[in-house]
Amino acid sequence: MKIFHTLQELALCVGQTVAVSPWTEITQTQVNQFAEATGDHQWIHIDVEKAKAGPFGGPIAHGFLTLSLIPMLSESAIKIEEVRMGVNYGLNKVRFTSPVPVGSKLRGHMKLLSATTIDGNGMQFAWEMTIEREGAEKPACIAESLARYYV
Numbered sequence: 072m073k074i075f076h077t078l079q080e081l082a083l084c085v086g087q088t089v090a091v092s093p094w095t096e097i098t099q100t101q102v103n104q105f106a107e108a109t110g111d112h113q114w115i116h117i118d119v120e121k122a123k124a125g126p127f128g129g130p131i132a133h134g135f136l137t138l139s140l141i142p143m144l145s146e147s148a149i150k151i152e153e154v155r156m157g158v159n160y161g162l163n164k165v166r167f168t169s170p171v172p173v174g175s176k177l178r179g180h181m182k183l184l185s186a187t188t189i190d191g192n193g194m195q196f197a198w199e200m201t202i203e204r205e206g207a208e209k210p211a212c213i214a215e216s217l218a219r220y221y222v
Contacts, residue, residue, distance in 0.1 A: 075151045078194045078220055082186035089183050090148035094176040094205060095140065097132045102173055105136040119173075127170050134167040137177070137212045141200050144179030145218070153222050160195060160217035169209040176205040184215065193221035 073090040075081040081089070099119065106112050111133055114121045122130040142159065151157075171177065184197040195217060202212040 072147065073149045075149065077153050078151060078186075078222065081149075081151055081183070081196070082194060084183045085186055087183060088180055090181045092144040092148035092179040092181075094178045095144070095147075096176050097136075097171055097173055099130060099173045102130060102132050102136065105133055105139075109133070109135065111135075127172055130173045132171040132173065132175075134212070137167065137171050137202055138162075138165060138214060140177065140202065141179065141214065141216050144177075144200070144202070145181060145198070145216075148179060148181055151220060154220045155222060157218055157220045160219045163197070163215040163217065165212065165214040167212050169204065169207055169211055171204055171211045175207075175211075177211060178203050178205075189219060191221055193219055195219045 102116050106117050115125055115127070116122075116130055116133055119130050180201040180203060182199040182201070184199055187195045189195045198216045198218065200214050200216050201210045204211045
C-alpha cells in the first residue's frame, strides 16, 4: 500500500502510476449476489451449466461488477492520512475490454490523471484505473474514475 500524508503530496504524482492493488478473486457467490442486487440475471453470469456451453466456457462476471470493484481496489492500494472522507464523484469513460471468468483474479493499476482543488476543503482526483486479469493479454476494464477527498 502506498501512503500519502496530504492531498498535496498525492497531487504531485499527476501523470504517474501511483499504486497497484493486491489481487482479488472473483467468485460465483459474488456474481450471484451482484445479480440479486441489480436484477441482472443473464444466464452468462448465473447459470453455470448453460454458461459452460456458452462463448466463454463458463460464467463470467458482470461488467458492472468489475467496475464496482474500483473503490475496494483503490482503498487496498493507497491511503491518504489527512483525509476525513472520500466520495465517488463519477466516471468519464469506461471500457470493458475483456471478459472476467468466475475464478479470475483481478487487480487495479492506478494512474493519476489530474488533481484539482474543490470547494469544501478538498481535492478532486481523476484516476485511470486499469483492471488487470491475471494471465490475460488485455485488461478486463479501463475506467476514468473521479474521486473527491475532503480534509
